[in-house]
Amino acid sequence: MEGDARAALLRSAIGHLAEHGLGGATLRGIAAAIGTSHRMLIYHFGSRDGLVLAIVRSVEEEQRAALAELAADAGASTAELARRMWERVADPRLHPHERLFFELYGRALQGDPGAAPMLEWVVPTWVDQLTTLLVQRGLPADQARATARLGLATVRGLLLDLLATGDRAAADAAHELFIRRVT
Amino acid sequence: MEGDARAALLRSAIGHLAEHGLGGATLRGIAAAIGTSHRMLIYHFGSRDGLVLAIVRSVEEEQRAALAELAADAGASTAELARRMWERVADPRLHPHERLFFELYGRALQGDPGAAPMLEWVVPTWVDQLTTLLVQRGLPADQARATARLGLATVRGLLLDLLATGDRAAADAAHELFIRRVT
DNA sequence: GACGGCCTGTACCAAGTGGTACATTCCTCG
DNA sequence: CGAGGAATGTACCACTTGGTACAGGCCGTC
Numbered sequence: 001m002e003g004d005a006r007a008a009l010l011r012s013a014i015g016h017l018a019e020h021g022l023g024g025a026t027l028r029g030i031a032a033a034i035g036t037s038h039r040m041l042i043y044h045f046g047s048r049d050g051l052v053l054a055i056v057r058s059v060e061e062e063q064r065a066a067l068a069e070l071a072a073d074a075g076a077s078t079a080e081l082a083r084r085m086w087e088r089v090a091d092p093r094l095h096p097h098e099r100l101f102f103e104l105y106g107r108a109l110q111g112d113p114g115a116a117p118m119l120e121w122v123v124p125t126w127v128d129q130l131t132t133l134l135v136q137r138g139l140p141a142d143q144a145r146a147t148a149r150l151g152l153a154t155v156r157g158l159l160l161d162l163l164a165t166g167d168r169a170a171a172d173a174a175h176e177l178f179i180r181r182v183t
Numbered sequence: 184m185e186g187d188a189r190a191a192l193l194r195s196a197i198g199h200l201a202e203h204g205l206g207g208a209t210l211r212g213i214a215a216a217i218g219t220s221h222r223m224l225i226y227h228f229g230s231r232d233g234l235v236l237a238i239v240r241s242v243e244e245e246q247r248a249a250l251a252e253l254a255a256d257a258g259a260s261t262a263e264l265a266r267r268m269w270e271r272v273a274d275p276r277l278h279p280h281e282r283l284f285f286e287l288y289g290r291a292l293q294g295d296p297g298a299a300p301m302l303e304w305v306v307p308t309w310v311d312q313l314t315t316l317l318v319q320r321g322l323p324a325d326q327a328r329a330t331a332r333l334g335l336a337t338v339r340g341l342l343l344d345l346l347a348t349g350d351r352a353a354a355d356a357a358h359e360l361f362i363r364r365v366t
Numbered sequence: 367g368a369c370g371g372c373c374t375g376t377a378c379c380a381a382g383t384g385g386t387a388c389a390t391t392c393c394t395c396g
Numbered sequence: 397c398g399a400g401g402a403a404t405g406t407a408c409c410a411c412t413t414g415g416t417a418c419a420g421g422c423c424g425t426c
Binding site: 020021022023076083099100102103104105106107108109110111112119122123124143144146147149150152153154155156157158160161163164165170171173174175176177178180 | 184197202203205206207213222275282286288289290291292293294295302303305306307326328329330332333335336337338339341343344346348349353354356357359360361365
């Protein structure tokens with residue numbers, strides 16, 4: 001296999017950075033934490049930005065997989081779909097990854113060379129896919145698109161809330177209100 | 184006046200960091216960009232984290248002011264209120280500040296010592312204030328709270344979308360949909 | 367066994383980094 | 397004027413950073 005060691009390294013690095021933040025992390029710090037040397041990170045990822053880029057790519061793949069899984073629920077109603085999406089995303093086990101996601105998002109918005117590429121897919125991938133799902137459920141195309149965009153924004157906004165406050169009940173209530181009003 | 188030079192320095196620093204990102208910024212880099220020496224930043228803010236903390240505090244004040252201004256529109260309907268809030272926030276002139284806000288938010292979620300304190304106010308300040316406004320407009324307390332939370336999340340989520348895509352029309356449409364369905 | 371990819375450890379480097387010590391200027395108040 | 401504190405400049409420091417050079421180790425193929 002080709003990128004075997006590399007893939008394992010990447011997974012470990014993401015695991016560590018999800019818990020400790022990419023912020024002030026140094027190659028040496030990361031390497032020590034995951035049991036390798038900073039030399040290896042440079043070897044496999046070329047540079048620090050290369051590592052960040054690899055992480056961003058991995059996050060993208062993860063999201064694409066989640067999206068595909070969502071699409072597989074062909075029989076579910078719109079409300080069920082929304083509820084399932086929220087439940088998945090509100091799961092505390094995913095919080096570290098999500099924190100990392102938002103940290104990357106923030107850096108991407110500021111032009112960080114490693115993170116910036118994600119701006120091209122963070123929104124459209126989801127909006128396109130959700131739009132398709134909504135059209136399948138009978139919504140006219142333009143309304144489906146606006147609804148998809150609104151739903152994505154809501155989930156992300158509420159997740160931001162949840163990650164900051166930890167108040168799951170409140171976030172759930174707000175999301176339930178969204179489902180009742182919008183779907 | 185006491186913190187006169189300090190306040191001016193802080194304003195300049197925020198202006199610069201909003202455009203260039205706090206990410207890889209160094210004290211020397213910031214200082215050079217705003218026409219001072221890194222020595223001065225240390226003098227006035229104690230340390231790099233002290234500077235970040237001062238920025239976070241300043242962002243908090245800004246948001247409190249915006250919130251107060253919103254509350255001043257006592258006569259407006261809920262829909263008008265929501266529309267006004269979105270229009271203010273979607274103004275491109277605020278985008279640099281907002282990018283900085285989200286970068287700080289992301290770092291705060293990861294435990295950055297300078298940014299972390301903002302987690303205590305990013306959500307509750309707004310939710311409390313918006314809840315009050317909604318109660319004034321006749322909503323029962325618990326429903327007002329959920330609606331406030333949902334509205335805040337929506338605005339932030341859509342802003343995240345807008346900052347990433349730049350697609351103002353799409354974001355506007357989604358927000359308009361929100362207003363029709365939720366208010 | 368010799369070769370040739372991959373992978374990895376050691377040692378090193380120049381270029382910064384945040385932070386400090388000390389001297390100096392500036393401004394205000396008596 | 398003169399004293400004294402706030403503000404600023406210069407020079408420095410120890411340390412860390414990302415990145416590189418080089419020498420090997422491992423391991424399957426001929």
